[in-house]
Amino acid sequence: MAAVNDRPLSPHLTIWRWGPHMLVSILHRITGAGLTVIGLPVLVWWLLSVSEGADAHARFIAVATHWAGLVVLVGLTWAFFQKTFAGIRHLVMDSGMGFELNTNKTAAILTIVAAIVCTAAIWAYFLGAGQ
């Protein structure tokens, strides 16, 4: 594909005024990478710790309930919901719907709001119920 590399690139990132749809677009990529690079190893470690024994699981819980661990878990929860709601929006757009400017903008804002609300509700429950 060497022929493609020297083709001119029109300006894109630098010339547009930022809007919610652009934020949701790049968040979709960032949350996907975050869930992959951090979320999947945490999932594997958690399952391994349950299978290995009480000591291994206690080590996982010690890290997970440390404040830094909680920050990561809250971040993963938010990333999951942001990715999920934005993903639903993308599936709708794949079907050809939702491209009108106002609809598109409103849906983008809704994914951000819904992700924050769901993350807050879940962690209020977890931390409030004391596990």
Add this chain to the structure above:
Amino acid sequence: MSVVESATPLGEARGLGSARSGGSEWLAERVTSVALLLLGVWFIASLLMLPGLDRATIAEWLNAPSGAVPMALFVITAFVHALHGMKVVVDDYIPDEGNRFALNTLLLFLAVGGASLALFALAEIAFGGTA
């Protein structure tokens, strides 16, 4: 799962446009995303409805087919979807074909390794009498 590729004969000859398997990868990403929507909701809902998140409760939950089977599907689907997503990111940002191939191969190994590790842990919980 096959999709008719959109390249014209001229575009294919020049090495432009989608001349390879992009269409089916695109569709597979959507199909796994729908599966992950269901399995992800199941995962979060399960964590919320379990009486606790201690090791004994988790092991009992994943000991039964009603927990172990969806969790195995969640692990497999999550790693497949993550691999597809990371491949799109690598294909976007790594212009050199050799580096791109090397990085995508590394990601494939990591995904297969991580998923296998998680499934091994799950099998040990389900069949190894962990609970």
